[in-house]
Amino acid sequence: MLSERDLERYERQLRIFGKEGQEKLKKAKVFIGGAGGLGSSVSLYLAAAGIGRIWIVDHGTIELSNLNRQILYAEDDLGKRKSDCARERLKRLNSNIEVEAFSETINEKNVNKLVADSDLIVDALDNFPTRYLLNRAAHVKNIPLFHGALEGFHGQVTTIVPGQTACLRCIFPSAPVPSAVPVIGSFVGVIGCIQATEVIKYINGIGKLLENKLLMVDGLNSTIEEIEVQKSPMCEDCRRG
Amino acid sequence: MKIKVKFFASFRELFQEGEVELPNGRTMRDLLNFLCDSSKRREGIFDGAELKPYLSILKNGQHIFHLNGLETKLDDGDTVAIFPPVGGG
Numbered sequence: 001m002l003s004e005r006d007l008e009r010y011e012r013q014l015r016i017f018g019k020e021g022q023e024k025l026k027k028a029k030v031f032i033g034g035a036g037g038l039g040s041s042v043s044l045y046l047a048a049a050g051i052g053r054i055w056i057v058d059h060g061t062i063e064l065s066n067l068n069r070q071i072l073y074a075e076d077d078l079g080k081r082k083s084d085c086a087r088e089r090l091k092r093l094n095s096n097i098e099v100e101a102f103s104e105t106i107n108e109k110n111v112n113k114l115v116a117d118s119d120l121i122v123d124a125l126d127n128f129p130t131r132y133l134l135n136r137a138a139h140v141k142n143i144p145l146f147h148g149a150l151e152g153f154h155g156q157v158t159t160i161v162p163g164q165t166a167c168l169r170c171i172f173p174s175a176p177v178p179s180a181v182p183v184i185g186s187f188v189g190v191i192g193c194i195q196a197t198e199v200i201k202y203i204n205g206i207g208k209l210l211e212n213k214l215l216m217v218d219g220l221n222s223t224i225e226e227i228e229v230q231k232s233p234m235c236e237d238c239r240r241g
Numbered sequence: 242m243k244i245k246v247k248f249f250a251s252f253r254e255l256f257q258e259g260e261v262e263l264p265n266g267r268t269m270r271d272l273l274n275f276l277c278d279s280s281k282r283r284e285g286i287f288d289g290a291e292l293k294p295y296l297s298i299l300k301n302g303q304h305i306f307h308l309n310g311l312e313t314k315l316d317d318g319d320t321v322a323i324f325p326p327v328g329g330g
Contacts, residue, residue: 038330126330151327154250166302172326173306176295181329188330212302216249216324225249227299227322232307 002026006096010050021204022050028203029053031118031143033106033134035086036060037069037183038124038148041192042199044072047090049200053098054090057114058082059105069185106130111137120199123147123168124192128175132237135160135168139238144202148195151181153219155191158229159198159210162238166212166229169237187219242317244272249324255285256323263315269298270311272321286323295326 002010002019010022017024030051032043035058043056062070062077062085070082077085087101104110106125111133115121121138123145125131131147138145138160145160147168160167194215201207214227231238242265248256256276263271273292277283286293291311298305299322305313315321 034330036330124330126328128326128328131328149327149330151250151329154327156327170307171299171304172295172297173304174295175328176326178328181327183329218250218253221253225247227247227249228302228320229299230302232303234307 003096006050009096013049017204017206021206024203025050025200026052028120029055029118030120030122030199031115032056032122032124033130034058034124034126035070035072035082035101036066036124036126037185037188038126038150038192038195039086039122040070040072041189042122042124042148042196043086043090044093045193045196046199047094047097047099049196050094051097051199051203053100055100055102055114055118056083056086056090057102057104057106058086059103069183069188071185071189106133108133112140115141115143118143120202121145122195122199123149124195126181127178128172129178131168132175136237138162139167146195146198146202148191150183150188150191150217153184153187155187155217155219157191157194157198157210157215157217158213159202161209161211164211164231166231167235167238170232170235171214171229173235184219190217190219242267242315244315245318245320246272246276247320247322249322250327252285252324255282265317267315268311269300269305269313269315269321272315273298273311285325297322297324297326299323 060082083101083103090099139162
Protein backbone atom coordinates (compact mmCIF):
# COMPACT_ATOMS: atom_id res chain seq x y z
CA MET A 1 0.00 0.00 0.00
CA LEU A 2 1.21 3.50 -0.77
CA SER A 3 1.43 5.81 2.22
CA GLU A 4 0.29 9.45 2.28
CA ARG A 5 3.96 10.37 2.08
CA ASP A 6 4.37 8.16 -1.01
CA LEU A 7 1.40 9.87 -2.67
CA GLU A 8 3.00 13.25 -2.10
CA ARG A 9 6.50 12.15 -2.96
CA TYR A 10 5.60 10.52 -6.28
CA GLU A 11 2.78 12.91 -7.21
CA ARG A 12 4.33 13.98 -10.53
CA GLN A 13 4.85 10.43 -11.76
CA LEU A 14 1.55 9.14 -10.36
CA ARG A 15 0.07 11.39 -13.06
CA ILE A 16 1.74 9.09 -15.59
CA PHE A 17 1.14 5.58 -14.33
CA GLY A 18 -1.18 6.03 -11.34
CA LYS A 19 -1.16 4.36 -7.93
CA GLU A 20 -1.19 0.92 -9.50
CA GLY A 21 1.98 1.68 -11.43
CA GLN A 22 3.69 3.10 -8.37
CA GLU A 23 2.78 -0.06 -6.44
CA LYS A 24 4.46 -2.09 -9.17
CA LEU A 25 7.65 -0.04 -8.79
CA LYS A 26 7.48 -0.47 -5.02
CA LYS A 27 7.19 -4.25 -5.34
CA ALA A 28 9.99 -4.58 -7.91
CA LYS A 29 13.44 -5.90 -7.11
CA VAL A 30 16.18 -4.65 -9.41
CA PHE A 31 19.72 -5.99 -9.51
CA ILE A 32 22.33 -3.51 -10.74
CA GLY A 33 25.69 -4.95 -11.79
CA GLY A 34 28.25 -2.18 -11.28
CA ALA A 35 28.22 1.02 -9.24
CA GLY A 36 30.40 3.14 -11.52
CA GLY A 37 29.29 5.71 -14.08
CA LEU A 38 26.25 3.84 -15.42
CA GLY A 39 25.45 2.37 -12.01
CA SER A 40 25.41 5.85 -10.47
CA SER A 41 22.77 7.31 -12.73
CA VAL A 42 20.73 4.09 -12.97
CA SER A 43 20.62 3.53 -9.21
CA LEU A 44 19.95 7.15 -8.27
CA TYR A 45 17.03 7.49 -10.68
CA LEU A 46 15.56 4.10 -9.78
CA ALA A 47 15.81 4.94 -6.08
CA ALA A 48 14.20 8.32 -6.72
CA ALA A 49 11.42 6.66 -8.71
CA GLY A 50 10.61 4.41 -5.74
CA ILE A 51 11.85 1.01 -6.89
CA GLY A 52 11.17 -0.99 -3.72
CA ARG A 53 14.30 -3.13 -3.62
CA ILE A 54 17.63 -2.32 -5.20
CA TRP A 55 20.58 -4.68 -5.08
CA ILE A 56 23.84 -3.23 -6.33
CA VAL A 57 27.22 -4.92 -6.65
CA ASP A 58 30.68 -3.42 -7.13
CA HIS A 59 34.00 -4.55 -5.73
CA GLY A 60 35.75 -1.21 -6.17
CA THR A 61 36.90 1.57 -3.89
CA ILE A 62 36.38 5.23 -4.71
CA GLU A 63 39.24 7.00 -6.45
CA LEU A 64 39.60 10.66 -7.33
CA SER A 65 39.46 9.82 -11.05
CA ASN A 66 35.97 8.30 -10.56
CA LEU A 67 34.41 11.60 -9.54
CA ASN A 68 34.03 13.08 -13.05
CA ARG A 69 31.20 10.63 -13.71
CA GLN A 70 30.32 8.48 -10.70
CA ILE A 71 27.82 10.85 -9.12
CA LEU A 72 26.93 8.48 -6.30
CA TYR A 73 30.15 9.57 -4.60
CA ALA A 74 31.77 12.73 -3.25
CA GLU A 75 35.24 13.85 -2.23
CA ASP A 76 34.88 12.69 1.36
CA ASP A 77 34.18 9.16 0.08
CA LEU A 78 37.68 8.74 -1.41
CA GLY A 79 39.22 5.42 -0.41
CA LYS A 80 35.92 3.98 0.85
CA ARG A 81 34.16 0.96 -0.62
CA LYS A 82 31.74 1.84 -3.41
CA SER A 83 29.16 -0.60 -2.08
CA ASP A 84 29.06 1.09 1.36
CA CYS A 85 28.83 4.60 -0.07
CA ALA A 86 26.27 3.60 -2.71
CA ARG A 87 24.03 2.03 -0.03
CA GLU A 88 24.28 5.12 2.16
CA ARG A 89 23.69 7.56 -0.71
CA LEU A 90 20.66 5.69 -2.06
CA LYS A 91 19.14 5.33 1.40
CA ARG A 92 19.70 9.03 2.01
CA LEU A 93 17.85 9.77 -1.22
CA ASN A 94 14.97 7.44 -0.43
CA SER A 95 14.70 5.94 3.05
CA ASN A 96 11.52 4.06 2.14
CA ILE A 97 13.23 1.60 -0.16
CA GLU A 98 15.42 -1.41 0.61
CA VAL A 99 18.98 -1.18 -0.63
CA GLU A 100 21.46 -4.03 -0.46
CA ALA A 101 24.99 -3.35 -1.69
CA PHE A 102 27.71 -5.95 -2.01
CA SER A 103 31.44 -5.45 -2.41
CA GLU A 104 31.98 -8.44 -4.66
CA THR A 105 33.46 -9.22 -8.03
CA ILE A 106 30.82 -10.84 -10.21
CA ASN A 107 32.13 -14.21 -11.37
CA GLU A 108 30.90 -17.52 -12.72
CA LYS A 109 30.44 -18.96 -9.25
CA ASN A 110 28.42 -16.18 -7.64
CA VAL A 111 26.49 -14.65 -10.54
CA ASN A 112 23.41 -16.87 -10.39
CA LYS A 113 23.15 -16.41 -6.64
CA LEU A 114 23.59 -12.65 -6.86
CA VAL A 115 20.80 -12.14 -9.41
CA ALA A 116 18.50 -14.78 -7.89
CA ASP A 117 15.06 -13.48 -6.91
CA SER A 118 15.51 -10.21 -8.78
CA ASP A 119 12.82 -9.18 -11.24
CA LEU A 120 15.14 -7.25 -13.51
CA ILE A 121 18.89 -7.04 -14.09
CA VAL A 122 20.67 -3.85 -15.13
CA ASP A 123 24.01 -4.15 -16.89
CA ALA A 124 25.95 -1.16 -15.58
CA LEU A 125 29.30 -2.88 -15.99
CA ASP A 126 32.47 -1.62 -17.61
CA ASN A 127 33.58 -4.79 -19.38
CA PHE A 128 32.15 -7.45 -21.69
CA PRO A 129 33.47 -10.63 -20.02
CA THR A 130 31.37 -9.84 -16.92
CA ARG A 131 28.49 -8.69 -19.12
CA TYR A 132 28.47 -12.15 -20.71
CA LEU A 133 28.13 -13.69 -17.22
CA LEU A 134 25.10 -11.48 -16.51
CA ASN A 135 23.69 -12.35 -19.93
CA ARG A 136 23.97 -16.08 -19.19
CA ALA A 137 22.51 -15.69 -15.71
CA ALA A 138 19.59 -13.65 -17.09
CA HIS A 139 18.80 -16.49 -19.51
CA VAL A 140 19.25 -19.26 -16.94
CA LYS A 141 16.95 -17.43 -14.49
CA ASN A 142 14.65 -15.98 -17.17
CA ILE A 143 15.10 -12.39 -15.99
CA PRO A 144 15.10 -9.40 -18.37
CA LEU A 145 18.45 -7.65 -18.81
CA PHE A 146 18.91 -3.95 -19.53
CA HIS A 147 22.21 -3.37 -21.35
CA GLY A 148 24.10 -0.12 -21.66
CA ALA A 149 27.69 0.61 -22.69
CA LEU A 150 29.67 3.54 -23.97
CA GLU A 151 33.00 4.97 -24.97
CA GLY A 152 33.58 8.68 -25.32
CA PHE A 153 30.52 10.17 -26.98
CA HIS A 154 29.25 6.85 -28.38
CA GLY A 155 26.77 4.83 -26.40
CA GLN A 156 24.42 1.91 -26.89
CA VAL A 157 21.37 0.55 -25.08
CA THR A 158 19.21 -2.51 -25.60
CA THR A 159 16.59 -4.40 -23.60
CA ILE A 160 16.92 -8.17 -23.57
CA VAL A 161 13.95 -10.40 -22.73
CA PRO A 162 15.07 -14.05 -22.50
CA GLY A 163 13.43 -16.28 -25.07
CA GLN A 164 12.02 -13.35 -26.98
CA THR A 165 14.79 -11.05 -28.06
CA ALA A 166 18.35 -11.11 -29.28
CA CYS A 167 20.71 -11.58 -26.35
CA LEU A 168 23.98 -9.80 -25.74
CA ARG A 169 25.94 -12.65 -27.33
CA CYS A 170 23.69 -12.65 -30.42
CA ILE A 171 24.63 -9.02 -31.03
CA PHE A 172 28.21 -9.11 -29.71
CA PRO A 173 29.62 -12.64 -30.16
CA SER A 174 33.06 -11.59 -28.92
CA ALA A 175 34.47 -8.56 -27.19
CA PRO A 176 37.77 -6.87 -26.61
CA VAL A 177 39.89 -7.14 -23.48
CA PRO A 178 38.59 -4.61 -20.94
CA SER A 179 40.42 -1.31 -20.81
CA ALA A 180 39.90 2.09 -19.24
CA VAL A 181 37.98 4.01 -21.89
CA PRO A 182 37.41 7.76 -22.17
CA VAL A 183 34.14 8.78 -20.48
CA ILE A 184 32.35 12.07 -19.95
CA GLY A 185 30.09 12.13 -16.91
CA SER A 186 27.15 13.84 -18.55
CA PHE A 187 27.10 11.35 -21.40
CA VAL A 188 27.37 8.23 -19.23
CA GLY A 189 24.40 9.81 -17.43
CA VAL A 190 22.45 9.93 -20.69
CA ILE A 191 23.00 6.21 -21.31
CA GLY A 192 22.24 5.24 -17.70
CA CYS A 193 19.06 7.33 -17.73
CA ILE A 194 17.83 5.57 -20.89
CA GLN A 195 18.42 2.23 -19.12
CA ALA A 196 16.57 3.42 -16.01
CA THR A 197 13.67 4.64 -18.18
CA GLU A 198 13.50 1.24 -19.87
CA VAL A 199 13.33 -0.43 -16.43
CA ILE A 200 10.45 1.83 -15.30
CA LYS A 201 8.58 1.26 -18.59
CA TYR A 202 9.10 -2.50 -18.38
CA ILE A 203 7.77 -2.71 -14.82
CA ASN A 204 4.73 -0.68 -15.77
CA GLY A 205 4.16 -2.37 -19.11
CA ILE A 206 4.01 0.96 -20.92
CA GLY A 207 5.48 2.30 -24.14
CA LYS A 208 7.78 0.57 -26.58
CA LEU A 209 10.89 -1.07 -25.21
CA LEU A 210 14.25 -1.43 -26.92
CA GLU A 211 13.51 -5.10 -27.59
CA ASN A 212 15.41 -6.38 -30.63
CA LYS A 213 16.66 -2.85 -31.05
CA LEU A 214 20.11 -1.54 -30.33
CA LEU A 215 19.85 2.18 -29.65
CA MET A 216 22.96 3.97 -30.87
CA VAL A 217 23.47 7.34 -29.23
CA ASP A 218 25.99 9.76 -30.73
CA GLY A 219 26.51 12.48 -28.15
CA LEU A 220 28.96 14.42 -30.26
CA ASN A 221 26.62 14.89 -33.21
CA SER A 222 23.44 14.74 -31.10
CA THR A 223 21.85 11.86 -33.01
CA ILE A 224 20.01 8.75 -31.86
CA GLU A 225 19.36 5.81 -34.17
CA GLU A 226 18.01 2.31 -33.79
CA ILE A 227 19.55 -0.80 -35.30
CA GLU A 228 17.14 -3.71 -35.67
CA VAL A 229 18.75 -6.83 -34.21
CA GLN A 230 17.65 -10.45 -34.36
CA LYS A 231 17.94 -13.41 -32.08
CA SER A 232 20.37 -15.88 -33.60
CA PRO A 233 19.38 -19.56 -33.71
CA MET A 234 23.12 -20.32 -33.56
CA CYS A 235 23.79 -18.34 -30.37
CA GLU A 236 25.29 -20.53 -27.65
CA ASP A 237 24.16 -18.29 -24.81
CA CYS A 238 20.44 -17.86 -25.37
CA ARG A 239 19.79 -21.15 -27.18
CA ARG A 240 20.40 -23.11 -24.00
CA GLY A 241 18.17 -20.86 -21.88
CA MET B 242 21.90 -5.65 -56.28
CA LYS B 243 21.62 -2.78 -53.86
CA ILE B 244 22.89 -3.04 -50.27
CA LYS B 245 22.14 -0.41 -47.65
CA VAL B 246 25.20 0.19 -45.49
CA LYS B 247 25.07 1.97 -42.14
CA PHE B 248 28.02 2.95 -39.96
CA PHE B 249 27.97 3.88 -36.30
CA ALA B 250 30.23 5.29 -33.58
CA SER B 251 33.73 6.23 -34.77
CA PHE B 252 33.13 4.55 -38.17
CA ARG B 253 30.75 7.40 -38.95
CA GLU B 254 33.72 9.66 -39.53
CA LEU B 255 35.77 7.04 -41.36
CA PHE B 256 33.17 5.84 -43.87
CA GLN B 257 30.32 7.31 -45.82
CA GLU B 258 27.06 5.49 -45.50
CA GLY B 259 24.50 4.94 -48.18
CA GLU B 260 23.54 2.41 -50.83
CA VAL B 261 26.14 0.27 -52.51
CA GLU B 262 25.56 -1.33 -55.90
CA LEU B 263 27.22 -4.75 -56.24
CA PRO B 264 26.87 -7.52 -58.84
CA ASN B 265 24.51 -10.30 -57.74
CA GLY B 266 25.88 -13.21 -55.71
CA ARG B 267 28.52 -11.25 -53.85
CA THR B 268 29.53 -11.82 -50.23
CA MET B 269 30.22 -9.70 -47.16
CA ARG B 270 33.93 -9.93 -47.99
CA ASP B 271 33.24 -8.36 -51.40
CA LEU B 272 31.20 -5.58 -49.82
CA LEU B 273 33.87 -4.80 -47.22
CA ASN B 274 36.61 -4.85 -49.85
CA PHE B 275 34.55 -2.39 -51.90
CA LEU B 276 34.03 -0.11 -48.88
CA CYS B 277 37.71 -0.16 -47.85
CA ASP B 278 38.95 1.99 -50.70
CA SER B 279 41.78 3.60 -48.73
CA SER B 280 44.45 2.23 -46.42
CA LYS B 281 42.89 4.08 -43.48
CA ARG B 282 39.51 2.51 -44.11
CA ARG B 283 41.07 -0.89 -44.64
CA GLU B 284 42.90 -0.64 -41.32
CA GLY B 285 39.58 0.08 -39.63
CA ILE B 286 38.03 -3.21 -40.77
CA PHE B 287 40.75 -5.69 -41.67
CA ASP B 288 43.75 -7.22 -39.99
CA GLY B 289 45.53 -8.66 -43.03
CA ALA B 290 42.99 -10.73 -44.95
CA GLU B 291 40.81 -11.33 -41.90
CA LEU B 292 38.37 -9.16 -40.05
CA LYS B 293 39.57 -7.20 -37.08
CA PRO B 294 38.36 -9.02 -34.01
CA TYR B 295 35.36 -7.71 -32.09
CA LEU B 296 33.85 -5.63 -34.87
CA SER B 297 30.09 -5.71 -35.08
CA ILE B 298 28.97 -6.50 -38.62
CA LEU B 299 25.26 -7.19 -38.82
CA LYS B 300 23.37 -8.35 -41.89
CA ASN B 301 19.69 -7.56 -41.42
CA GLY B 302 20.25 -7.53 -37.66
CA GLN B 303 22.23 -10.78 -37.42
CA HIS B 304 25.91 -10.77 -36.65
CA ILE B 305 27.87 -12.44 -39.46
CA PHE B 306 29.65 -14.52 -36.80
CA HIS B 307 26.36 -16.44 -36.44
CA LEU B 308 25.97 -16.63 -40.25
CA ASN B 309 28.86 -17.50 -42.52
CA GLY B 310 31.40 -14.86 -41.51
CA LEU B 311 33.02 -13.01 -44.39
CA GLU B 312 31.56 -15.56 -46.82
CA THR B 313 27.98 -14.61 -45.84
CA LYS B 314 26.00 -14.15 -49.07
CA LEU B 315 24.31 -10.83 -49.68
CA ASP B 316 20.98 -10.26 -51.38
CA ASP B 317 19.35 -7.28 -53.00
CA GLY B 318 17.78 -5.05 -50.32
CA ASP B 319 19.95 -6.27 -47.44
CA THR B 320 20.93 -3.80 -44.74
CA VAL B 321 24.42 -4.06 -43.30
CA ALA B 322 25.39 -2.27 -40.07
CA ILE B 323 29.06 -1.92 -39.14
CA PHE B 324 30.49 -0.51 -35.91
CA PRO B 325 33.39 -0.91 -33.51
CA PRO B 326 32.83 -2.13 -29.94
CA VAL B 327 32.10 0.17 -27.02
CA GLY B 328 32.47 -1.53 -23.66
CA GLY B 329 32.81 1.11 -20.97
CA GLY B 330 30.35 1.98 -18.28
